[in-house]
Amino acid sequence: MTTKNRKQIHLGVHFPGVNNTTVWTDPRSGSQIDFLSFEHLARKAEDAKLDFFFLAEGLRLREHKGRIHDLDVVGRPDTLPVLAALAAVTDRIGLAGTINTTFNEPFELARQFATLDLLSEGRAAWNLVTSSDAFTGENFRRGGYLDHADRYRRAGELVDVARALWDSWDEWDAEAGGGIAHPFEHTGPQFDVRGTFTTPRGPQGHPVLFQAGDSGEGRDFAAATADVVFSAHSTFEDGQAFYRDVKDRLAAHGRDRDALKIIPATTVTIGDTPEEAAEAARQIRLAQVPGPTAIAFLEQIWGRDLTAYDPEGPLPDVEPDYDNQAITRGRVRHADPREVARQWRELAETNRWSIRELVLQLTSRGGFVGTPTHVADEIDRFVQEDASDGFILVPHLTPHGLDDVLDRVVPLLQERGSFRSEYAGPTLRDHLGLVRPGVPARAAA
Numbered sequence: 098m099t100t101k102n103r104k105q106i107h108l109g110v111h112f113p114g115v116n117n118t119t120v121w122t123d124p125r126s127g128s129q130i131d132f133l134s135f136e137h138l139a140r141k142a143e144d145a146k147l148d149f150f151f152l153a154e155g156l157r158l159r160e161h162k163g164r165i166h167d168l169d170v171v172g173r174p175d176t177l178p179v180l181a182a183l184a185a186v187t188d189r190i191g192l193a194g195t196i197n198t199t200f201n202e203p204f205e206l207a208r209q210f211a212t213l214d215l216l217s218e219g220r221a222a223w224n225l226v227t228s229s230d231a232f233t234g235e236n237f238r239r240g241g242y243l244d245h246a247d248r249y250r251r252a253g254e255l256v257d258v259a260r261a262l263w264d265s266w267d268e269w270d271a272e273a274g275g276g277i278a279h280p281f282e283h284t285g286p287q288f289d290v291r292g293t294f295t296t297p298r299g300p301q302g303h304p305v306l307f308q309a310g311d312s313g314e315g316r317d318f319a320a321a322t323a324d325v326v327f328s329a330h331s332t333f334e335d336g337q338a339f340y341r342d343v344k345d346r347l348a349a350h351g352r353d354r355d356a357l358k359i360i361p362a363t364t365v366t367i368g369d370t371p372e373e374a375a376e377a378a379r380q381i382r383l384a385q386v387p388g389p390t391a392i393a394f395l396e397q398i399w400g401r402d403l404t405a406y407d408p409e410g411p412l413p414d415v416e417p418d419y420d421n422q423a424i425t426r427g428r429v430r431h432a433d434p435r436e437v438a439r440q441w442r443e444l445a446e447t448n449r450w451s452i453r454e455l456v457l458q459l460t461s462r463g464g465f466v467g468t469p470t471h472v473a474d475e476i477d478r479f480v481q482e483d484a485s486d487g488f489i490l491v492p493h494l495t496p497h498g499l500d501d502v503l504d505r506v507v508p509l510l511q512e513r514g515s516f517r518s519e520y521a522g523p524t525l526r527d528h529l530g531l532v533r534p535g536v537p538a539r540a541a542a
């Protein structure tokens with residue numbers, strides 16, 4: 098394969114926020130709320146010519162046995178002001194924010210993302226998530242909770258309305274004195290709205306749309322709607338299967354296979370030798386899952402207090418209380434706790450794993466471990482062989498956790514012609530190779 102016909106890798110950075118991947122006990126850990134932390138990661142990623150900076154969203158602090166869970170990152174600023182502030186200190190990198198479609202109104206969201214697109218000169222992306230539980234819904238007016246299918250129905254119609262609002266403005270034409278807003282009207286099962294949209298069309302036409310949600314409905318929603326899928330399928334075989342499945346769904350929606358990029362999250366641990374990298378990766382995992390975290394993880398399925406058990410010992414001999422699944426609130430639920438408990442027992446017994454080792458294995462999402470050259474080879478192989486179109490890099494330290502990867506792995510990808518050395522255009526659509534939607538033809542008045 099020559100440099101010319103290599104598939105181009107897309108890379109984003111994830112600023113930790115809602116999961117327990119951050120190792121707060123490490124003395125190098127910095128603030129997750131100080132703007133300088135956000136700025137450091139965004140600028141560093143932009144220097145390396147990455148596609149985008151990414152924020153996930155958590156709308157209720159997770160609780161375990163009635164207390165805020167210690168290892169979640171608790172307390173974080175709101176996504177859109179953070180991205181707007183980053184627009185002022187960066188020039189090229191895309192700014193992607195996760196905002197749920199269950200608790201918000203389309204007019205507000207369309208306005209906020211059009212505004213971010215204008216302020217950033219075409220770098221806005223919206224990661225559409227439906228969010229998962231009634232516990233989070235309690236934070237919102239009217240309870241806000243919908244069942245799974247209704248969440249996707251609402252999400253689909255919400256995006257239709259947002260697109261109609263963005264399209265209700267003609268292209269901005271400075272010489273002709275600006276843009277023209279046309280009245281909009283939408284009547285559907287979820288929304289009944291009409292009026293005039295306040296915010297001119299942004300440089301990208303529509304902000305880039307990401308989607309995260311893994312069910313059949315989630316994947317269809319992505320195939321119908323999204324420009325990028327954010328997934329957790331980061332091992333090679335799993336990645337290839339997911340990639341094929343989602344790309345195969347595009348034809349039914351009249352879309353080209355290149356119109357949707359698949360970009361899973363991953364971690365990278367590098368060292369000067371393979372052994373050094375493997376040891377560093379093991380130490381990070383041990384720090385991410387200390388004994389009490391392993392016990393809390395098991396309690397989610399066992400539905401009972403297990404603090405009397407030794408995390409370095411075997412799984413509990415007591416039966417789970419399957420009806421007490423509310424012991425943890427605010428986390429994605431396991432579909433069938435009985436089956437999950439059976440599988441975990443079998444795994445632990447077969448492999449002679451302690452509680453902690455089981456949790457370490459279950460929560461490991463793979464990730465790339467090795468010398469910079471090995472990691473660059475692997476990332477490139479995954480992309481060239483369609484296990485993904487790139488990766489969102491998740492650090493274990495805020496805000497410096499990706500410095501070494503950006504300094505030592507990205508240049509190797511650039512050398513082999515699989516990753517850009519300069520941005521080709523100003524917008525995130527340019528970075529991702531996505532078509533810019535034009536204004537649809539309007540019926541004559």
Ligand SMILES: Cc1cc2nc3c(=O)[nH]c(=O)nc-3n(C[C@H](O)[C@H](O)[C@H](O)COP(=O)(O)O)c2cc1C
Pocket residue numbers: 115152153154155156195197225226227228229309310311312313314315316327328329429
């Ligand atoms: C990779 C991935 C990332 C997600 N990130 C978020 C997030 O940041 N905030 C959130 O509220 N939900 C997030 N979700 C949850 C989804 O919104 C959705 O509620 C959940 O996946 C259930 O939908 P599904 O059955 O289609 O997967 C994420 C899901 C996936 C698969």
